[in-house]
Amino acid sequence: MARARITIRLKPTVLDTQGAVVKTALHSLGFDGVLDVHMGKSIQLDLEAGVGRSEVEAMCRQLLANPVIEDFEIELTDGANA
Amino acid sequence: MARARITIRLKPTVLDTQGAVVKTALHSLGFDGVLDVHMGKSIQLDLEAGVGRSEVEAMCRQLLANPVIEDFEIELTDGANA
Incomplete structure (x- = not known):
């Protein structure tokens, strides 16, 4: 079984209001x-x-992330095809 | 300047409804x-x-995570004191 860890962050130019409150x-x-x-x-x-990786990138673009305001990083482990 | 990356997840025994929907x-x-x-x-x-690290752990316990249902992982970089 493969595993992907996806980290999604606001682009640096987007105001992070939640971060400011924290x-x-x-x-x-x-x-x-x-x-x-x-x-x-x-x-x-x-x-x-x-x-x-290409399929995981498609998942991010289509559902998981909002590419207009967010960047995503994908880390594949355990025998996934890079 | 030091940097900490904190990953917060539900404990394995807690039902992840958002994950099921996704x-x-x-x-x-x-x-x-x-x-x-x-x-x-x-x-x-x-x-x-x-x-x-001990101070970042205190931040997690006091504010960032809910220790009852969540686990957290801390990754320190750029000259932070481990």
């Missing part, structure tokens, strides 16, 4: 060493053997 | 090679130099 909350808890917070999604897919 | 959606798009989907959060923290 940063303020961390400061109010006394964690003053936090300079910035970027929120994102992490999706783990368990895949049949033989599913390759 | 799996069904991927199948309906024709991606039949998807066996299972696990949804999670990815948080990137930019930190002042000197902030260590």
Whole structure:
């Protein structure tokens, strides 16, 4: 079985309002060493053997990510076809 | 500047309803090679130099994760104190 880990983040030019709120909350808890917070999604897919990176990229473009405002990174492990 | 990447996932015993919905959606798009989907959060923290793993763990326990139903993984880079 192959496994893909997909990390989805807002593009750097898009305002991360959730991250700004979390940063303020961390400061109010006394964690003053936090300079910035970027929120994102992490999706783990368990895949049949033989599913390759190009198919996972298609899943990201068609459903998992919003390519207008988000970037995605794919990490394949356990015998997936790169 | 140090950087921490935190991945937060539901504990394996907790039902991942969002993942089940995404799996069904991927199948309906024709991606039949998807066996299972696990949804999670990815948080990137930019930190002042000197902030260590124990402090990031405290942030996770106090605010970022729900330790009752979620596990978290911390990956420190760029000169953070392990």
